[in-house]
Amino acid sequence: SQQGEEDPQALSIQEGENATMNCSYKTSINNLQWYRQNSGRGLVHLILIRSNEREKHSGRLRVTLDTSKKSSSLLITASRAADTASYFCATDANSGYSTLTFGKGTMLLVSP
Amino acid sequence: GAVVSQHPSRVICKSGTSVKIECRSLDFQATTMFWYRQFPKKSLMLMATSNEGSKATYEQGVEKDKFLINHASLTLSTLTVTSAHPEDSSFYICSASGDYQETQYFGPGTRLLVL
Secondary structure, three states, rough: OOEEEEOOEEEEEEEOEEEEEEEEEOHHHEEEEEEEOOOOEEEEEEEEEEOOOOEEEEEEEEEEEEOOOEEEEEEEOOOHHHOOOEEEEEEEEOOOOEEEEOOOEEEEEOOO | OOOOEEEOOOEEOOOOOOEEEEEEEOOOOOOEEEEEEEEOOOOEEEEEEEEEEOOOOOOOOOOOOEEEEEEEOOEEEEEEOOOOHHHOOOOOEEEEEOOOOOOOEOOOEEEEOOO
């Protein structure tokens, strides 16, 4: 069953704007990961945030995690047309080995 | 980063035939490999988890006899869709993870079309 639920399902913005995607989950987690998928392609790992972390940065990406609300957000700053893709959150409830449960994804369209 | 390849990238087959998809970890030893299925504009659904040298663990609702998984070495896992039917048409993605790795590395996916 789906663990993560992203919202919005689709997001359309202009280049240069920031894009924020949210993810909610239901059970306790060890970590939460964000992935990107270009149309018809495999997934690219973007960032992992552990349950004891609240915020993490990687380049133009900023991820927050609120375990009390069981939610996470992914912020892409100064978006580019090349950021157009689907973004998925995935929760990992296990420690020691990885077992991911994916959300439904947010489709981001960045227009030039 | 770690690289995972899949072959073939696309396959079209007739109904009733079997199709084998290979997943390889190119630069690390993958003790665990995962197979996902993705329908158009949908999320990834985990089909099964396989550990090298042992039988795969299938998710509820996934037919073991329909989707045969073999993980014979630390760098190769195969998924065979037996007696494929049009409803098996989908995008199949594998991923691989090493010992106690939190990150799964994903292959580029295989698009299967069954006519």
